[in-house]
Amino acid sequence: MSEMKIVSGNFAAAYGAKLSRVEVVAAYPITPQTEVVEKIAELVSNGEMDSEYVKVESEHSAMAACIAASNAGARAYTASSAHGLALMHELLIWASGARLPVVMTNINRAMGPPWSVWADHHDTLAQKGTGQLQFFCENNQEVLDSVIMAFKICEDADIMLPAMVVEDAFILSHTKEPVEIYDQELVDEFLPPYDPEYKLDVERPFGFGSLGMPDWYMDFRYKIAEAFEKAPEKIEKVNKEFTEIFGNDNGGLIEEYKTDGVDVLIVTMGSISSTSKDVIDELRKEGHNVGLARLRTFRPFPVEKFREITKGVNVVGVMDRSYTFGHGGDAAREIKDALYGHRDLILKDYIVGLGGRDLTPKILKNIMLDAISLQDKGLDKEIEWVDLRINQERWRR
Amino acid sequence: MIEIRFHGRGGQGAVTASEFLAKAAFNEGNDVQAFPMYGVERRGAPVTAFTRIDSKAVRNKAQIHEPDVVIVMDMALLDAVDVTAGLKTEGKVILNTGKSPEEMKKTLGVDNPVYTVDASSIAVQHRLGSKVAPIVNTAILGAVVKATGMVKIKSLIDVVKENAPAKKEENAKATEQAYNEVRGEKIE
Numbered sequence: 165m166s167e168m169k170i171v172s173g174n175f176a177a178a179y180g181a182k183l184s185r186v187e188v189v190a191a192y193p194i195t196p197q198t199e200v201v202e203k204i205a206e207l208v209s210n211g212e213m214d215s216e217y218v219k220v221e222s223e224h225s226a227m228a229a230c231i232a233a234s235n236a237g238a239r240a241y242t243a244s245s246a247h248g249l250a251l252m253h254e255l256l257i258w259a260s261g262a263r264l265p266v267v268m269t270n271i272n273r274a275m276g277p278p279w280s281v282w283a284d285h286h287d288t289l290a291q292k293g294t295g296q297l298q299f300f301c302e303n304n305q306e307v308l309d310s311v312i313m314a315f316k317i318c319e320d321a322d323i324m325l326p327a328m329v330v331e332d333a334f335i336l337s338h339t340k341e342p343v344e345i346y347d348q349e350l351v352d353e354f355l356p357p358y359d360p361e362y363k364l365d366v367e368r369p370f371g372f373g374s375l376g377m378p379d380w381y382m383d384f385r386y387k388i389a390e391a392f393e394k395a396p397e398k399i400e401k402v403n404k405e406f407t408e409i410f411g412n413d414n415g416g417l418i419e420e421y422k423t424d425g426v427d428v429l430i431v432t433m434g435s436i437s438s439t440s441k442d443v444i445d446e447l448r449k450e451g452h453n454v455g456l457a458r459l460r461t462f463r464p465f466p467v468e469k470f471r472e473i474t475k476g477v478n479v480v481g482v483m484d485r486s487y488t489f490g491h492g493g494d495a496a497r498e499i500k501d502a503l504y505g506h507r508d509l510i511l512k513d514y515i516v517g518l519g520g521r522d523l524t525p526k527i528l529k530n531i532m533l534d535a536i537s538l539q540d541k542g543l544d545k546e547i548e549w550v551d552l553r554i555n556q557e558r559w560r561r
Numbered sequence: 562m563i564e565i566r567f568h569g570r571g572g573q574g575a576v577t578a579s580e581f582l583a584k585a586a587f588n589e590g591n592d593v594q595a596f597p598m599y600g601v602e603r604r605g606a607p608v609t610a611f612t613r614i615d616s617k618a619v620r621n622k623a624q625i626h627e628p629d630v631v632i633v634m635d636m637a638l639l640d641a642v643d644v645t646a647g648l649k650t651e652g653k654v655i656l657n658t659g660k661s662p663e664e665m666k667k668t669l670g671v672d673n674p675v676y677t678v679d680a681s682s683i684a685v686q687h688r689l690g691s692k693v694a695p696i697v698n699t700a701i702l703g704a705v706v707k708a709t710g711m712v713k714i715k716s717l718i719d720v721v722k723e724n725a726p727a728k729k730e731e732n733a734k735a736t737e738q739a740y741n742e743v744r745g746e747k748i749e
Contacts, residue, residue, distance in 0.1 A: 168587075170580065170583055170584050170587055170593065170595070334596070334597075335596075335622050336622075338596060338597060339594060339595070339596035339622070340580055340583065340594070340595045340596065341592075341593065341594050341595075341619070342587055342592065342593065435622045436622070438620045438621070438622050439620060439621050439622045439623055441620050442620050442621055522623055522624050523623055524623040524624075524626065525621060525623065
C-alpha cells in the first residue's frame with residue numbers, strides 16, 4: 165500500500181532511490197544534501213534498502229564509484245550540492261561519454277565566495293554542458309517521482325545517459341510536506357531491473373573507456389547528440405506512463421499552468437513555480453491574461469515545446485535563479501535561442517533569488533505586473549536584477 | 562491559511578514542534594508545510610521554525626513574514642530577537658513563562674492576544690530534558706492548541722505519542738498539562 169508521509173525534499177530523494185531499488189550508492193556529505201545520504205545510510209543499515217553503500221573521500225570519487233558500478237551493470241545513485249557538484253565536474257562528463265545511466269540528486273545551492281548554503285541554480289546550470297539530463301523539481305513529491313522516472317528514461321536503450329534531479333536548497337531540501345511513498349510492487353512494475361547490453365563481464369569482455377582516435381571520437385559524440393534528440397519524446401512518454409500508474413503528473417518537459425490563449429507567459433524553474441501559481445491565480449482574477457510555463461527539463465532543452473506554447477504570446481517574462489557572467493540568465497538565453505526565427509515577441513529576463521534571497525508572492529506579483537506592462541510600453545531592458553538592495557523598494561511595495 | 566512562527570533555541574525542539582503541529586493538522590485533512598529558518602544551526606543559538614496549514618493546497622514556498630501565531634519557547638530571546646515582527650493585528654502570541662498574559666502584553670508592548678504557560682516547569686516535571694535545558698516543545702504545543710484551536714488536542718497527542726523520539730508518554734502528558742494550564746483571553 166502506498167503511504168502519505170510528511171517528509172523533506174531530502175528524504176523524498178532518499179525514498180525515491182530506495183523505491184528505485186538502487187544497487188550502489190556512493191556519496192559524500194555536504195550541506196544541504198547531507199540528509200539524503202544519512203537517510204539512505206540508515207535505510208541500508210537497518211536492512212530496509214538492499215544496496216551497497218560505498219563511503220568515499222570526495223564527490224569526485226563518489227561519481228567515479230557510481231560510474232564503475234554502472235559499468236558493471238548495477239543501478240547507481242549519488243547526491244551532492246554546489247561545491248561538491250563542481251568537484252564532480254570531470255566525472256559528470258565521463259558518465260555521459262561512457263553512456264552510463266547514473267542518476268543523482270543535486271540540491272541547488274549558491275556557489276561561494278561569499279559562502280552561501282542557500283538556494284540558487286548556478287551550481288546545476290554550470291553543469292549544463294556535461295551531457296546530463298536535468299530535471300528541476302517544484303515540490304517534494306516531484307523529487308521522489310523524478311528519481312524513479314529518471315532511471316526509467318536514462319536506462320532506455322535509445323538514451324543511456326546520466327541525469328540530475330535537482331531541488332532547491334532548504335526551500336525543498338529541508339521543508340517537510342506531504343509526500344506519497346508508493347507501493348514497492350507498483351514501482352517494480354514501472355521500473356524493471358537495470359539490464360544493459362554492454363557491461364563489465366569476464367565471460368563477455370569488451371573494452372571500456374579506451375582511446376578514441378580522431379577518426380572515431382567525433383562519431384561517438386554524434387551518437388550522444390542523437391540520444392539527446394530522442395530524449396524529449398521519451399521524457400513525455402515516461403511522464404505519461406508514470407501519471408497513469410501513480411496518478412501524479414509532473415509535467416514532462418514543461419508544465420503548463422493556465423497557458424491557453426495567454427497574452428503574457430511567465431517562465432519559472434524549481435520551487436518558485438509553486439508560489440507563482442498562487443500569484444497567477446490572483447492576477448487572472450484581476451483580469452490579466454497571464455499563464456505560467458514551468459521549465460522542468462532543462463536538458464535536453466525543450467526547444468520545440470517552447471515554440472509551441474508561445475504561439476500568439478506577446479510577452480515572455482523569464483525568472484532566472486542563476487546568472488552566467490557575460491551572458492545573462494540561463495533559461496532566458498536558451499528560450500531566445502529556441503524562438504529565434506520562429507516568434508516575434510518581447511522577452512524579458514528577471515534575475516531573482518540568488519543565494520536564497522526570499523521570493524515572496526508580492527515580489528513575484530510585481531515581476532509579473534512588470535512583464536504585463538511591457539505589452540503597452542515595449543521592452544525597457546533585456547535583463548532586470550530584481551530585489552537588489554538598491555531597488556528593493558520597487559519590488560517589495 | 563494559518564501561518565505560525567516558532568522562536569526557540571537549538572536543542573529545545575522548535576523544528577520538531579513545527580513538524581508535530583503540521584502532522585496533527587495533516588491528519589485532520591489539511592495540507593501542511595513545516596520548515597526551519599534556513600540557517601546554519603548550532604545548539605543554544607536562536608532557531609526559528611515555521612508551519613503553514615490550509616484546507617486548500619499550500620503552494621506558497623516563501624518564508625513567513627506576517628504570521629498569524631508566534632510562539633516563544635525561551636524568554637531570553639526577547640532581548641535578542643524581535644519576536645512580534647510582522648505579526649498580524651489579530652495575531653496571537655504564546656509564551657513559555659510563569660508570568661501573567663497581562664504583564665507580558667506590557668513587556669512586549671503589543672495589543673495582540675497573549676497567552677502564557679510555564680512550559681519549562683511542565684517539561685521538568687515530566688523529566689523532559691534537564692532543569693537547565695528542558696525540552697519544552699511538546700508542552701508548548703498543548704498551549705498553542707488551546708489558545709488557537711487550530712487542531713484538536715487529541716490529534717496533537719496522537720502525533721506526540723507516535724513521533725516523540727523518546728519518553729512518549731511523558732511528552733504526551735506534558736502536552737495535555739500545558740493544554741490545561743495555559744492562561745489568556747477567552748480561556749477559563
